[in-house]
Amino acid sequence: MVSSSSDDVVIKVEDLVKSFGDLNAVDGVSFEVHKGEIFGILGPNGAGKTTTLECIEGLSEPTSGRTFVLGMETQIEPENVKQRIGVQLQASAYFDYLTLEEILNLFARFYKRRASTSELLERVGLLDKAKSRVKTLSGGQQQRFTIAATLINEPEVIILDEPTTGLDPQARRSLWDFIQSINADGRTVVLTTHYMEEAEFLCHRIAIMDNGKIVAMDSPENLVRALPVPFEVKIITGSEYNLDALSNLTGVQDVVDDGEGTVRMRSSDAAATVSGIMAWSGQSGAPVKHLEVTPSNLEDVFLSLTGRGLQE
Amino acid sequence: MLIFHLTIANLKMISRNRQSLFWALAFPLIFVVVFGTFFGESDTATTIAVIDNAQDDVSRQLISNLRELEDLNVEERENERLARKEFNDGDLNYLLIIPEGLQATVQNDPPARVTVVYDDTNPIGEIVVGLVDRFIDQANLEMSNAPIRLALTIEGVSIREVDYLDFVLPGLAVWGVMSFSVIGLAATISSYREKKILTRILATPLSVSIFFASQVLAYLVLALIQATIILSVGVLAFGASVEGNLLVIALLLLMGNLVFLNLGFIVGAYAKTVQAASGLGNAVVLPLMFFSGVFFPTDNLPLVLQTLVEFLPLAPMLETFRGVILESKSLTDFPAQLSVLAGWLVGTAIVAVKTFRFR
Numbered sequence: 001m002v003s004s005s006s007d008d009v010v011i012k013v014e015d016l017v018k019s020f021g022d023l024n025a026v027d028g029v030s031f032e033v034h035k036g037e038i039f040g041i042l043g044p045n046g047a048g049k050t051t052t053l054e055c056i057e058g059l060s061e062p063t064s065g066r067t068f069v070l071g072m073e074t075q076i077e078p079e080n081v082k083q084r085i086g087v088q089l090q091a092s093a094y095f096d097y098l099t100l101e102e103i104l105n106l107f108a109r110f111y112k113r114r115a116s117t118s119e120l121l122e123r124v125g126l127l128d129k130a131k132s133r134v135k136t137l138s139g140g141q142q143q144r145f146t147i148a149a150t151l152i153n154e155p156e157v158i159i160l161d162e163p164t165t166g167l168d169p170q171a172r173r174s175l176w177d178f179i180q181s182i183n184a185d186g187r188t189v190v191l192t193t194h195y196m197e198e199a200e201f202l203c204h205r206i207a208i209m210d211n212g213k214i215v216a217m218d219s220p221e222n223l224v225r226a227l228p229v230p231f232e233v234k235i236i237t238g239s240e241y242n243l244d245a246l247s248n249l250t251g252v253q254d255v256v257d258d259g260e261g262t263v264r265m266r267s268s269d270a271a272a273t274v275s276g277i278m279a280w281s282g283q284s285g286a287p288v289k290h291l292e293v294t295p296s297n298l299e300d301v302f303l304s305l306t307g308r309g310l311q312e
Numbered sequence: 313m314l315i316f317h318l319t320i321a322n323l324k325m326i327s328r329n330r331q332s333l334f335w336a337l338a339f340p341l342i343f344v345v346v347f348g349t350f351f352g353e354s355d356t357a358t359t360i361a362v363i364d365n366a367q368d369d370v371s372r373q374l375i376s377n378l379r380e381l382e383d384l385n386v387e388e389r390e391n392e393r394l395a396r397k398e399f400n401d402g403d404l405n406y407l408l409i410i411p412e413g414l415q416a417t418v419q420n421d422p423p424a425r426v427t428v429v430y431d432d433t434n435p436i437g438e439i440v441v442g443l444v445d446r447f448i449d450q451a452n453l454e455m456s457n458a459p460i461r462l463a464l465t466i467e468g469v470s471i472r473e474v475d476y477l478d479f480v481l482p483g484l485a486v487w488g489v490m491s492f493s494v495i496g497l498a499a500t501i502s503s504y505r506e507k508k509i510l511t512r513i514l515a516t517p518l519s520v521s522i523f524f525a526s527q528v529l530a531y532l533v534l535a536l537i538q539a540t541i542i543l544s545v546g547v548l549a550f551g552a553s554v555e556g557n558l559l560v561i562a563l564l565l566l567m568g569n570l571v572f573l574n575l576g577f578i579v580g581a582y583a584k585t586v587q588a589a590s591g592l593g594n595a596v597v598l599p600l601m602f603f604s605g606v607f608f609p610t611d612n613l614p615l616v617l618q619t620l621v622e623f624l625p626l627a628p629m630l631e632t633f634r635g636v637i638l639e640s641k642s643l644t645d646f647p648a649q650l651s652v653l654a655g656w657l658v659g660t661a662i663v664a665v666k667t668f669r670f671r
Contacts, residue, residue: 058514058515059511059514059515079517082515082516082517083517087515087516089508089511089512089515091508092507092508092509092511092512093507093508093509094509094512095321095325095509096325096329096503097325097326097328097329098321098324098325102321102324106317106318106321107516109314109317109318110314110516110517110518111516111517
């Protein structure tokens, strides 16, 4: 279970700033990750997600601010931090000419605590590939291997940078299950993503990042609930009817009409809006051929916070 | 020991990369085989078949004296026609034909004529014929009762002078080691950076100095294996000569290779991709190879170039290497060359450390 008492803080980031020349890639970021959480950093490319992780991992030196892992400050004792975390880097590869088994055995030697190579491979369903090379694996298998490799030192925390980027939906789904099973072992997981479904499905808490800053941080449910317009109501009617009345219905914030009879309304009160539509239909004689109510999602949260879409 | 395991892993990776193995071994070996075939010695080259048509005391004496010559393998043939056929088929390289009635001609109607048949396109043919010629002179002197004014010792006649293969073989070994160390290491480093393997290593507690030391160790081990194979093929298959203390040879090779590896790190620092590393690596290796005396002595170069290459690492390394291998000299005979090499060792190490980039 996720608790939030201050003595179970696994990762702590304080006023982190990382500049490259004039650009502040990370611009005053602070957050805490608690034991047993899956914590997601959601944001578009270039938001500063990877740089934030690299400072925590000891791969990048902060311009100012501090990061702590398991009570150890990364910048002061990087070796000790590295001993106890598992790291997956975005788009990083492994040695071409070693087998999966040889790679894991080699990496195991870098650490004090070592997991069993064959158990790790078995866990990701790659035991029969133990003597194969990485390039013979499919994209999904490669990514599972990469994440299995982060577990080689039995880490308390694993940090994954865009673990599912580039995978097909099925492979992504299977990787989500794997990440949840790692979390079920009691390991804290920090991941970055620009897929809002991924953040919604996997993460207990999310920090939304944009232009080097955290613009919101909470559970996915709370973030959506806090939106001023948490629903979208869509109807299909005839294009010949006067739609002006729709924007005056209870709860409706704005109306988008595609000119061919499909109308989308963002609403703060779905129930009131729907009964308003029914009343409008009865009075004007306009048919309602289709009615759909969708709760808003993290995409809408991002849109309302930044005025832009996540994938832009 | 972690560094031991890392070195083993590196050696495994290098030896599984067929392409790099080709450049490390097959390519230099092709040159050894080509030069060995054209310039080396072989057993058939120094076998001479004798057809004794005289069968008298003089001819028998001549043949038994001929047998005492070192480096010449004497076989007798009964039938001149069959022997000539063997020669034409390329199974024999030299024929010595002794005419009938040699003893009578020597005693009553000198000079007696013996005939040597050889292939005048064979580059060492002249040397063998020269040997036989000098032998005949000697026999002549012995047979005349005149006091021997000009003593020619047969033992002094040697066809094992330094031939081109002997000269080029140490060059090929050093060139093979150099190009593999510079280009191979640079390609490895840039591919590790391109694929973020370097960053992945940085994310582990492994100390980067151990990681790089293991790369250097692997390439040093490989250089010894490489040079051993290249020199052995030259010596065993083509009769090249490698004299000199093997430990000194190995030590010198390792010292030179450290300079090459530093160059590899520097090239790897500048090259963003594997292709760039191999291009840039070749740009370093090829001019060094052509002008530093791998294939031709630097004496033939224009004076400016000749002086210039003395201050580059390969020429001093090669001069020392050849001195040790061909003339059994010791390292103390090459203070100037070794100073230049040591300067490069220190200089390239500093530049390598300063220019290295993990990403």
